Amino acid sequence: MTDRINNWTAADDLTVENAIRRGATRRELLNMLLMGGVALTAGAGILTRATSAIAATPVKGGHIRAAGWSSSTADTLDPAKASLSTDYVRCSAFYNRLTYLGEDGKISMELAESVESKDAKVWTIKLRKGVTFHDGKPLTAKDVVFSLKRHLDPATGSKVNAIAKQMTGFAAKDDLTAEVTLANPNADFPTIMAIHQFMIVADGTTDFSKGNGTGAFTCKVFEPGTRSIAERNKNYWKATGPYLDSFEFIAISDATARANALLSGDIQYAANMNAQTSRLLEGKPGITLTRSAMGNYSNINARLDLDPGNKAGFATGLKYLINRETIKTSVLRGLAEIANDQPVPPSNIYYNKELKAKPFDPEKAKFYFQKAGVLGKKIPVVTSEAVTAGVEMAVVLQQAAQDIGLDLDIQRVPSDGYWSKYWLKAPVHFGNINPRPTPDILFSLLYTSDAPWNESQWKSEKFDKLVLEARGTLDEAKRTQMYHEMQRMIAEDAGTVIPVFMGGIDATTSKLNGLRPNPLGGSMGYAFAEYVWLAS
Amino acid sequence: MNRQILRLVSWRLASAVVTLLIVSFTIFLATTLLPGDVAQILLGQAATPEAVAGLRKAMHLDDPAIFQFMKWLGGLASGDLGRSYANNMSVATLIGDRLANTLKLAAATTAVAVPLALTLGITSAINRDTLYDRFISGATIAIISVPEFLLATLAVLVFAVYLRWLPALSLVSDTQSFGGLLRIYALPVMTLTFGVSAQMIRMTRAAVIETLNTPYVEMAMLKGASRRRKVLWHALPNALGPIVNAIALSLSYLLGGVIIVETIFSYPGVAKLMVDAVATRDLPLIQSCAMIFCVGYLVLVTVADIIAIVSNPRLRT
Numbered sequence: 001m002t003d004r005i006n007n008w009t010a011a012d013d014l015t016v017e018n019a020i021r022r023g024a025t026r027r028e029l030l031n032m033l034l035m036g037g038v039a040l041t042a043g044a045g046i047l048t049r050a051t052s053a054i055a056a057t058p059v060k061g062g063h064i065r066a067a068g069w070s071s072s073t074a075d076t077l078d079p080a081k082a083s084l085s086t087d088y089v090r091c092s093a094f095y096n097r098l099t100y101l102g103e104d105g106k107i108s109m110e111l112a113e114s115v116e117s118k119d120a121k122v123w124t125i126k127l128r129k130g131v132t133f134h135d136g137k138p139l140t141a142k143d144v145v146f147s148l149k150r151h152l153d154p155a156t157g158s159k160v161n162a163i164a165k166q167m168t169g170f171a172a173k174d175d176l177t178a179e180v181t182l183a184n185p186n187a188d189f190p191t192i193m194a195i196h197q198f199m200i201v202a203d204g205t206t207d208f209s210k211g212n213g214t215g216a217f218t219c220k221v222f223e224p225g226t227r228s229i230a231e232r233n234k235n236y237w238k239a240t241g242p243y244l245d246s247f248e249f250i251a252i253s254d255a256t257a258r259a260n261a262l263l264s265g266d267i268q269y270a271a272n273m274n275a276q277t278s279r280l281l282e283g284k285p286g287i288t289l290t291r292s293a294m295g296n297y298s299n300i301n302a303r304l305d306l307d308p309g310n311k312a313g314f315a316t317g318l319k320y321l322i323n324r325e326t327i328k329t330s331v332l333r334g335l336a337e338i339a340n341d342q343p344v345p346p347s348n349i350y351y352n353k354e355l356k357a358k359p360f361d362p363e364k365a366k367f368y369f370q371k372a373g374v375l376g377k378k379i380p381v382v383t384s385e386a387v388t389a390g391v392e393m394a395v396v397l398q399q400a401a402q403d404i405g406l407d408l409d410i411q412r413v414p415s416d417g418y419w420s421k422y423w424l425k426a427p428v429h430f431g432n433i434n435p436r437p438t439p440d441i442l443f444s445l446l447y448t449s450d451a452p453w454n455e456s457q458w459k460s461e462k463f464d465k466l467v468l469e470a471r472g473t474l475d476e477a478k479r480t481q482m483y484h485e486m487q488r489m490i491a492e493d494a495g496t497v498i499p500v501f502m503g504g505i506d507a508t509t510s511k512l513n514g515l516r517p518n519p520l521g522g523s524m525g526y527a528f529a530e531y532v533w534l535a536s
Numbered sequence: 537m538n539r540q541i542l543r544l545v546s547w548r549l550a551s552a553v554v555t556l557l558i559v560s561f562t563i564f565l566a567t568t569l570l571p572g573d574v575a576q577i578l579l580g581q582a583a584t585p586e587a588v589a590g591l592r593k594a595m596h597l598d599d600p601a602i603f604q605f606m607k608w609l610g611g612l613a614s615g616d617l618g619r620s621y622a623n624n625m626s627v628a629t630l631i632g633d634r635l636a637n638t639l640k641l642a643a644a645t646t647a648v649a650v651p652l653a654l655t656l657g658i659t660s661a662i663n664r665d666t667l668y669d670r671f672i673s674g675a676t677i678a679i680i681s682v683p684e685f686l687l688a689t690l691a692v693l694v695f696a697v698y699l700r701w702l703p704a705l706s707l708v709s710d711t712q713s714f715g716g717l718l719r720i721y722a723l724p725v726m727t728l729t730f731g732v733s734a735q736m737i738r739m740t741r742a743a744v745i746e747t748l749n750t751p752y753v754e755m756a757m758l759k760g761a762s763r764r765r766k767v768l769w770h771a772l773p774n775a776l777g778p779i780v781n782a783i784a785l786s787l788s789y790l791l792g793g794v795i796i797v798e799t800i801f802s803y804p805g806v807a808k809l810m811v812d813a814v815a816t817r818d819l820p821l822i823q824s825c826a827m828i829f830c831v832g833y834l835v836l837v838t839v840a841d842i843i844a845i846v847s848n849p850r851l852r853t
């Protein structure tokens with residue numbers, strides 16, 4: 001059926017599948033395809049295929065070998081220390097969280113039956129009954145208190161120590177009720193509990209090499225830097241899943257080697273393929289590509305306290321000069337969504353749809369650069385291979401700049417040390433930010449006056465106040481309105497240009513089904529193992 | 537064995553021990569020069585200074601460096617390699633399996649590469665300047681010039697992806713049967729053999745040609761020794777010293793230099809372990825790995841020297 005369409009690739013199939021998942025109707029999609037020059041019969045065929053890919057029923061059984069891309073001897077099964085995708089995959093298989101962030105960006109309950117508060121300050125966590133750890137110990141409020149409290153102890157080495165600091169009081173009210181008190185009201189508390197590091201471990205655990213959690217799989221083998229083997233938890237408390245009998249997880253750092261291993265059938269799952277390797281895999285029989293989370297981005301930062309960013313109009317000029325469409329289609333080969341210069345991605349429930357991206361308009365850009373008085377001057381722009389697609393984006397920007405007489409001097413510096421030497425420091429430089437579950441975390445990490453990673457040194461008292469106010473607001477409508485306003489402020493005033501949100505691609509054997517996007521990152525927020533199933 | 541040989545050998549062994557001590561100190565100096573420490577790396581960029589300081593204290597990283605080094609050296613002397621900073625596992629356990637894997641791969645490569653290199657080297661020396669010799673010389677130069685990662689990737693593309701004869705990954709978990717064992721070692725051994733044999737072939741050829749040109753071999757020929765006898769009995773023992781040295785140098789590379797092969801085939805060897813250790817500033821692991829590489833290298837070179845000493849006809853009485 002697809003033979004009649006020119007240039008129709010697996011990536012386009014993915015676009016259609018993702019559109020269906022987001023709730024687009026058949027009619028809307030057919031219209032979209034017709035406008036794109038696809039014949040009605042062919043379009044209907046595409047839709048049938050895409051719908052059936054989503055609708056199939058899971059079956060139980062089977063073993064897969066899956067490969068991530070980063071692994072070292074620092075691999076850990078301690079959720080508090082988890083830092084690499086490899087850790088996230090393993091921890092997500094062995095442990096559970098109190099809450100879970102779904103693909104729609106909404107919070108659902110996992111180990112908790114409810115997480116509630118009247119004032120957003122004192123939170124009552126009611127736990128599910130009948131959940132047991134792998135070693136048979138039943139889950140109680142003491143485990144929750146122990147798991148959360150550990151993050152405050154420096155000796156734990158928790159990655160989320162800074163976020164955990166707002167928790168000041170812990171109490172196990174009874175077997176299944178825990179209470180957490182925050183220093184200041186924070187309505188995001190239930191979402192924060194969905195972050196990987198806040199997974200629940202058994203009270204008093206000091207040896208984490210066994211992966212003793214309440215999760216869908218039990219740990220059979222764990223060799224840091226080499227591999228792990230997980231087996232299905234026969235007593236898993238959820239009625240559905242996991243479907244796989246077992247899975248082995250390894251890491252193959254080289255993307256080409258990962259693609260080759262998938263093609264030769266050595267692995268059934270290759271996470272995080274880049275644009276080049278996914279083109280190689282596209283159209284190969286027996287291989288399926290799945291597009292995941294769209295929350296990470298690479299951006300251009302003009303520090304507003306240094307020349308030339310301190311000249312009014314310079315940052316705005318950049319926002320009009322960046323050709324988002326070219327970056328989306330050529331640099332990232334369609335694996336991206338146009339972004340509007342603020343960090344909250346469209347998958348987030350607080351995303352401001354009204355806020356449009358600035359169009360590519362060299363004339364307008366020229367006007368602003370003239371205003372800033374930078375035309376004809378040489379302006380250094382620091383980029384590096386360390387920034388995903390950073391070098392390519394810089395070249396796109398440089399070419400557009402040449403046409404209007406702006407001389408951008410692209411300085412490509414080594415990856416090693418980029419984040420400590422150039423990022424946040426050079427007057428105009430590139431950055432790269434991973435998805436975060438809530439606008440509050442993104443804003444307080446990147447945009448408040450005291451944010452540790454305030455990339456453009458943008459300071460606004462009004463914004464700081466709004467962040468605090470929204471954090472303590474339980475009224476959803478009011479909160480949404482505030483977050484919309486904050487996104488507008490960032491897009492207009494901050495010195496950060498966010499051209500697109502980037503997608504990740506996971507490549508699998510076509511027999512593996514059930515992979516879906518998730519706002520917490522690629523590979524279904526790294527929790528794919530619990531949800532995928534192998535067709536017999 | 538006469539006294540002179542014994543004296544030479546024991547001198548050789550003593551210098552090996554002294555080298556080890558010097559190396560251990562150099563490793564210590566080099567690791568203290570690495571920027572950042574394990575606490576910083578474990579906590580990542582989002583870490584607050586207080587969190588880093590707290591973890592540092594909890595891990596006893598505040599102790600003076602020289603004190604930590606002496607502790608490690610003392611442990612080493614009593615056979616205790618300490619615990620990894622990164623994951624708190626015993627360094628001996630971490631290295632144990634990986635080292636066994638590396639040695640297996642090295643042994644398999646040696647078993648293939650050394651006989652192959654000796655045969656090709658000797659035959660091309662005997663048939664000097666023939667078409668055969670020129671072909672071997674040309675091929676070895678061509679192979680030396682191809683980077684290993686390209687060889688490995690090409691081998692995977694041809695044998696694993698297109699022909700589907702061999703697996704693209706060399707996972708030791710797949711070694712239940714002998715057939716499985718052969719299959720998983722095939723590609724890495726092939727890649728490594730290409731890499732290490734070329735050097736050995738060229739050295740062997742040169743050494744044999746040199747001795748074939750010496751007067752005593754000419755003498756043997758005049759006395760009517762056969763061609764085979766001339767090479768195997770008269771020339772080869774005298775060429776053995778340089779050949780064994782070339783073999784030792786090539787093989788020492790198999791201990792620590794195979795990082796590319798380990799990466800492309802996901803083979804869990806000790807080279808990748810060392811790279812990980814440096815990336816996480818895991819000092820006990822870095823130091824132990826470096827010592828192992830050094831010991832391996834010294835053993836190979838010392839054995840080669842001893843063979844050269846023992847096989848030297850001039851020292852035989």
